[in-house]
Amino acid sequence: MDRLKSSARLMIVSDLDHTLVDHHDPENSSLFRFNALWEAHYRQDSLLVFSTGRSPTLYKQLRKEKPMITPDIAIMSVGTEITYGKSMVPDDGWVQFLSQKWNKDIVLKETSKFPELKRQAETEQRPHKVSFYVEKEKAQRVTEALSKVLAGRGLDVKIIYSGGIDLDVLPKGAGKGQALAYLLKKFETEGKKPTNTLVCGDSGNDAELFSIPGVYGVMVSNAQEELLQWYAENAKSNPKILHASERCASGIIQAIGHFNLGSNLSPRDVADIGKDVENLSPGLEIVNFSLLVEKWRRAEVENSEMFIAGVKATILPSGVLIHPSGADHIMKEYVNILRKVYGDKQGKQFRILVENVLATQLDSDTWLIKFDKWELSGEERQGCVVTAILSKKDSDWFTWMHVHETWLEHSGQGEWLL
């Protein structure tokens, strides 16, 4: 993780299902709010960590189903697999550590003697995780009996019950909490311990996250009974833990505000986009510009010459824009094209998602920005890598000087505006 040269300002460690991702929100509105907040105000100097019970296979599937931005670190299979970056480079040190006093064959043999345990899908059986389904009423009894048997066979295991249905057997040193402790220690050794850490969860396998010393924590409003019970028994007096009144990603945003961890104003919640010049950063400019175009095409802003004039004022007319097809345009053409597409996505599930926004300052008033831009239309998505030069000479706002777009791998390559 050498993207950051110094400590992360904020590290968010979030569970996915029913925490960051709301499966009861087909519009994904709270997820889109969070994404815009993160890219505008945190991506540059903070760390995003996803910590999920899902195996890499199901994690990748979720990423296809939901508009999720890319985390810096992915902790999968209930803290038994850690990978870094977009390309998901595995942490081999962690794997080695977990192999101590662990024997999957013995776990499989002993668990097969419990008829109450129904094996989960093959994708969810991992080198350091064996998973079952078990009915709520039987969970406690089975857990206790199984612990005894496995301890008797010389294994150090941890058994975790989540969502009122899932039972995971892991090495004792594994789990979401231990994986986080491992990462924090690693950062500390490098002299880059995050200034603040916020953990976010909703179910049993998240409980450990809240017991890591020093971290802030949010249980989303829709948290499961088993997590709330754990909290009531173990952490009630800890003022650094909040049970949010809002669901999923909105609960995370609420916690950022509650604990004063930084900006909690998502650009998606601002009616008058672009008027907040005081907090303007390259990241916010990128997010705001994409939101303006989204709203224009969804006809959520008024079709006015004022809007067009606003766009004109933020681009260098003679700048060059290279379309992913390779064709180049003069930037002022962009305005004419924009005029024509007003409302072309009205009533459609159209969103623009920008992610991985990275700004490098070239001199006192010029930035080189790189980011990924996705256009999502229902199930379909197309993406581009965008490289742009932004300047803030003689003004309070940014001017787009040059833009170069190339197709993202695995992306559809159909109709693409500019």
Ligand code: GLC
């Ligand atoms: C995810 C995993 C499953 C696990 C559950 C709880 O749903 O796919 O294997 O049991 O999380 O940790």
Ligand code: MG
């Ligand atoms: Mg969850």
